[in-house]
Amino acid sequence: MTPYKMLSARAIAIDIAAGRMKPGDALKQADLAIDQHEEKLRVFSHRAESTRPGKKGLPLAGVSVGIKDVFDTFDMPTCYGSKIYPDHQPVSDAALVTMLRQAGATIAGKTVTTEFAWFTPGATRNPNNTAFTPGGSSSGSAAGVAAGFFAAAIGTQTGGSIIRPAAFCGVSGYKPSFRLFPTVGMKHFSWSLDTIGFFAASAADVAFVAQACSGRDLAVDNAHATPPRFGLYRSTIDSRMEDTMAAALKRVTRQIKSRGGSVATVRGPKAVENARAAHAPIQGLEARLALGDETARHRAKLSKKLRDYLQDCQSISPQDYDDARRIANRARKACHGLFDSCDVLLLPSAPGTAPRTIKSTGDSIFNQLWTLMGLPCVNVCVGRDENNLPIGLQVIAPFGKDQRALQAAHWLESNLAVIDAASKG
Numbered sequence: 502m503t504p505y506k507m508l509s510a511r512a513i514a515i516d517i518a519a520g521r522m523k524p525g526d527a528l529k530q531a532d533l534a535i536d537q538h539e540e541k542l543r544v545f546s547h548r549a550e551s552t553r554p555g556k557k558g559l560p561l562a563g564v565s566v567g568i569k570d571v572f573d574t575f576d577m578p579t580c581y582g583s584k585i586y587p588d589h590q591p592v593s594d595a596a597l598v599t600m601l602r603q604a605g606a607t608i609a610g611k612t613v614t615t616e617f618a619w620f621t622p623g624a625t626r627n628p629n630n631t632a633f634t635p636g637g638s639s640s641g642s643a644a645g646v647a648a649g650f651f652a653a654a655i656g657t658q659t660g661g662s663i664i665r666p667a668a669f670c671g672v673s674g675y676k677p678s679f680r681l682f683p684t685v686g687m688k689h690f691s692w693s694l695d696t697i698g699f700f701a702a703s704a705a706d707v708a709f710v711a712q713a714c715s716g717r718d719l720a721v722d723n724a725h726a727t728p729p730r731f732g733l734y735r736s737t738i739d740s741r742m743e744d745t746m747a748a749a750l751k752r753v754t755r756q757i758k759s760r761g762g763s764v765a766t767v768r769g770p771k772a773v774e775n776a777r778a779a780h781a782p783i784q785g786l787e788a789r790l791a792l793g794d795e796t797a798r799h800r801a802k803l804s805k806k807l808r809d810y811l812q813d814c815q816s817i818s819p820q821d822y823d824d825a826r827r828i829a830n831r832a833r834k835a836c837h838g839l840f841d842s843c844d845v846l847l848l849p850s851a852p853g854t855a856p857r858t859i860k861s862t863g864d865s866i867f868n869q870l871w872t873l874m875g876l877p878c879v880n881v882c883v884g885r886d887e888n889n890l891p892i893g894l895q896v897i898a899p900f901g902k903d904q905r906a907l908q909a910a911h912w913l914e915s916n917l918a919v920i921d922a923a924s925k926g
Contacts, residue, residue: 668893
């Protein structure tokens with residue numbers, strides 16, 4: 502087991518409202534964890550100089566939040582994980598950062614991201630085992646929640662940069678429906694794919710934070726006695742699953758059924774499966790344009806890996822891009838049929854647990870399609886392997902049904918905990 506204790510944003514808010522805790526108390530607990538473990542885990546690219554609580558009575562007063570370093574902040578540098586922007590200081594906050602502050606959140610600092618939220622790893626280590634990757638690109642945000650450095654964090658997903666690090670670090674990661682939250686004030690890599698998301702200790706916590714800053718009805722509860730209908734998604738890439746992941750899927754399926762739930766097999770239609778190939782040309786052409794100035798004027802300060810990727814993207818024509826967009830649009834329409842026999846889909850968050858390397862962020866093969874489809878996804882930690890590394894499955898709902906995805910993830914977390922406790926008793 503790790504020496505870290507995650508903070509529950511929802512519990513903090515409940516305790517403050519009940520008078521059992523002062524807003525500053527939870528922040529002190531987070532600061533203590535940072536002081537003890539930051540040197541080892543390297544979660545922050547910049548730690549906030551002051552962590553005063555927000556105004557009492559606001560929903561996130563006493564809740565500390567980590568900000569992925571691709572979001573502008575007026576009071577801290579925003580460096581995008583790049584050598585090109587070592588001292589870049591925006592004059593205003595990104596829209597989501599403003600939303601969090603207005604809800605009373607305390608910004609703990611800027612969290613490490615991979616270079617421009619792509620694949621080149623940053624300095625962050627996995628709190629569960631520092632020899633293994635924390636995932637990416639939102640590595641610092643996921644690891645910081647897992648280590649108790651803050652109660653919540655925000656990140657972005659272009660391929661699998663929320664769900665995968667959440668799975669590798671053992672926290673709840675919520676990738677909302679596309680465009681549900683504003684991307685104003687963040688550095689884009691691919692504007693048709695970049696999606697803002699949240700990290701917290703559990704589905705209930707991540708739903709609470711997302712609702713508190715947006716005003717949207719996203720909160721989950723325990724009043725839903727009827728379990729959701731799960732659809733076990735079978736696809737052309739199932740062979741990419743590692744044995745640990747395949748075993749976890751079978752075990753969780755049995756546990757769902759033992760709690761009175763149903764699990765139907767859902768096979769991806771050809772239109773949806775064909776869209777897997779559309780992600781690369783859409784991302785590639787947009788990344789080439791989004792980083793056009795950096796490539797033209799600061800090429801030497803880009804990592805070789807990113808330089809080579811952007812060079813390869815030169816071969817993507819506007820016709821290739823438009824064809825890929827048409828394929829994606831057809832697939833999005835076909836996605837409606839995936840939920841004819843189920844409420845949510847269940848599938849791996851990654852091929853397996855975190856790889857034993859700090860030079861890679863892992864494989865996003867199980868995430869890219871769902872980012873392209875714009876569907877809401879939530880990672881659920883369903884166990885650990887022999888290296889104490891978390892195993893993550895993702896729950897996916899129809900477009901715009903974010904609360905359904907969060908509620909199903911909450912049901913899964915709650916009922917897996919009951920089953921595990923019973924099996925040990």
